[in-house]
Amino acid sequence: MRSRIIMSMLTGATLAVSVLLGAGPAPAAASSAVTASFATSSAGAASPAASFPARSAAAADTPPAVFGTDWHDPLTAAPPVTRPDTRSCQVTLAEAQFRDFTPYRGMYTPPRGCGDHWSKVVLRLDGKVKGRQFDRLGYLHVGGVEIFRTSTPEPSPDGIEWSVEKDVTRYSDTFRQSRDVEMLIGNVVDDTYTGVIDVKVTLTFYTGTPARTPDRVLTLRDGTLTVPRNSERIVAEVYATGSGGGCEEYWYLTVPDSAPYSCKAADGPYREVQITVDGQLAGIAAPFPTVWTGGWSNPFLWYVIPGPRAFDIKPIEYDLTPFAGILDDGRPHRVEVSVVGVPAGQTGWSTPVNVLVRQDTKSARVTGKLTAPQVGELANSTVFTPGSENRLDTRGGHRLTVAGYVDTSHGRVRTTVVRTLANTSVHRWTDGENMDGLDATWTDDESVTVEGRGAARTTRTQRTYTMDGTTTLGTDDRLRTVLTLGDRAAVVEIHDGRRAAWSRRDDAYTGDATYSANVPRDQRHAVGTTSERYRMYGSDGCYDRRLTTVQGVLTEDRADC
Template sequence: MFTLNSQSSVGHNRARTMPTSSAPRLLFLCFTLLSHFHSSVATPRHLRLSVQDIATVEAAQPARHRAKAKTTFFEVDRPLHPPRGSSGPCSTLLLSHSFALTLTKPPVTTAYSPPSCLRGAGDVSLAVLEWRADCHGVQYDRIFGVWLGGAELLRGSTAEPRPGGVTWSVHKDVTKYTSLLATGNSTLAVYLGNLIDDTYNGIYYANLTLHLYFHRKAQSAPTPAASAPADLIVPVSRSQPLDDGLWFVVQNGTDVESTRVTVPANAYRAVLEVYVSSHYSDEFWYMNTPDQNGPFREVTVQLDGDVVGAVWPFPVIYTGGINPLIWRPITSIGSFNLPTYDIELTPFLGKLLDNKEHEVGFAVTNAQNSWYVNANLHLWLDPKASTTAGGLISHDAPKLAGGINSHSLDGIDGEYRATASRNISATGWVSSSRGNITTTFAQRLNFANTNVVSKNGSEQTINQTIDAHTEVGGGGAYAHQLHHSFPLYIFLGGNGSGTSSQRLMRKVQIGFVESRSGAVAGTSTLRNEQVAEAVVVLRDDQVAGASWRMHQVYNYGASNGACYVRNVTSVGYDVLFDHDEASCGGTARR
């Protein structure tokens, strides 16, 4: 019988029983909800196909797709190239490990020392962290994280294997972590919470490699301070030993997870880089109904109890989410390499430059169990002075605004609309050998979500948009503007209900749109958009077949002449069309 399964997966990655969320309903609700609204709709945590259903679909594939050869899954991203004149790569295998029954066990650790070719952080023109893995057998997608000295370098989800096996790789630019990479006597930690039992026997075999490229001495020029990597990175994460990753686990809307940090006395800039991912009841938070605290989520960053910034996360869909067939072989945006979010803390340095510990905390508005959050505090230090000074001029973080309007005539079909908005700003000055510089950090965030249930609860349509504008202004050369837009459309439905033959449909349209501008970095734009759908055919409650397709366009351009365009289409496991243009001067066909 066809089932929608809720077994352990990347969204249910911890085996031990977690406390039931005691979070209040949506904190800013302003509506009266009919108690039976959505009573016939499958809840988001059930949006996964069972192992038996996937096996039936695989058996129905053409003979060429039932071969024993491994299938390569891939996330579309632009390739990483070192600046002209760079030497390298100098490649070092950091870790090779097989992740079998690793759930509720400590991360795998190994001692880290800088590669012999790495003489100093300033010599590096590009650093690339490569995660390459494969898996055979039966397994769900799992979340994994990589930390160096307690600072997270990479977070992603695994691919779900096929009978012949699956392989995939991630190449992440980690140049901004060069001060960490150049530090000796550190610990590398990798967590991948995998489950092995009578049904799930897939073991993930992973290699982690660091590739370094270097400036050529004769051609190198000093890197502008505004674009140079931080001199020091302070981890804002949990400490070992653990039975999970180094991330904090936020379990409900009142939970605040925090740690204490100390900032060196000669810091002149501070940026908090936040990693976040959603799991369990909130894996599909954007589809949550009002009785599940609604569809709005934000991660608030707190400094000594005050909200100093907010992250409205991109809705990453893991490789097993909605319908895992959709993400084969082209995976969802951000699934293998989750995005991070920067909060400028420079205006608050006047508070932090007192040689005392300060509490950095994280909360998730309206959260259900659970969210994994941690961060890295990037600090730039004055090489010509042992101390700097600063002061906070203004800080404004009004309460979140928004609400939900709900309407249903029969207690089953109906719709609700959720909106939210927030503005946060702070201005402060820092005096160093670079002069007395005033920095302003401002965020303008808007959210809209419409959830429509129709056909007696058999169809559900989600339309959601997140717009986030961040501006760092003032006299500093690191002033910049960043705008994100995350459109999302999901349709769940079908036809033939109550008959011996049925078609279950899933449609997803999702986009990651970004524009950046800065005095030193120049301008860049990215439009990364996917349109996908899957149909599962049932006869007498048995899976009789399935079809799926994906179309993705990735378009990046920058004022320095860099660009990358890729247009790719797949039907089933076949990639039918794949064009890319890496130099904007010619096109390569795959």
């Protein structure tokens, strides 16, 4: 039974020769969480807005006894992107059908009639696919800047449609002049996998009071970064995804070489995404354990509701401002991203980097110094206990403090970044892997303090990711997966010792699906119940939406608050 389970577990996103192919949940007409603005980019979660549209309860048809040949279009409970009530202009970025690994290439031209400084810029992807197809992973670049990374739903034979929206205002600098566009959703179409992925991507620009955005959006050149000499704040973002159609897609399930399991990694499942400047550790982060729409051996979990972030893959953000005194010398500096725990020589991670810069417009040159790099010891231990039910206990963690200052036209500004990571997991499986389960938690706590320009300001962010699931294959070849996923963040902004703003986000997914394995598609007799509740509340308001599906039919769409 082992080969059959593993082939199913590894059906998903594929990364080959820097070309993305793979997995991904599908968004809906209302989808995609808002990315934090550059002014609070280290927070990792935007504050909820009181103006989020409410959604009324949806009456649904009676679910069939088993999954049919069609189901509800994919959707998520995440809040839609809020839009200002101002004049807007729309530009089509890409319109393409993806059948293979040939990228779409085009040209972006700035909108006419809406100026060049906007109150908001919203990206929207509309997609459709029908037939049979795996989930696929994709990216969108404008002028070499990665503005969007996504994945796709698996279609019904009759066809599905979905959409994703994302606030991309932070990339306004990129949008102010004509740029090359490149988009790819790597795909395979043949006699078996018939689904052609048809997408259209637009940008809508809104007039009004211009948003505060980075002055420059940069990319690396041959692994090096050159920033303007008057750079005052520097933030790197990394769209890190574990994929490759192999074990790094399920990195959280890997075990040491000594344990009898199909996915090996010498150091076990602990992963950490690190960024260095000239070889010096500058930032650490816990990767998000994304589950694509072919994940956990069971596509019936994801046909309507994807796992958190699967359609709108959020970048990891690193505040590199403490290194501004080094980077502002006008010379190129090597910036590298690596993933701790990946076996030597093994591919499977994609880590494109953007760098967002705010400049001191009243100074031609900003100088400064890195003052306090403190690198804690990286902890990573695994304990394997063999038995009729094998068990691997993992504990890992790391702590990094970096501090520095810049001398600007408005005085000396000190920035201190403290980041602490922790991971615990219990992996259980039987010989042959007919039972395979994981209970894991990742925490990523960050504090960014800025002193010297008015009152001291601190942004504290506590991120928590959870995964608790089990897949079993019975003697009757009925495969069942029960899984819960959690994506939570709490953000507090403190000004001069007082709380100025706060927000909490809790995106929770639950699924339970069963089908007959190793039979033709029309004989699977699949059943499944899935649900998602997305809550966001804080000093700016609240949002609360719950979705439930049964056998692919939407039975609940309820909004509270």
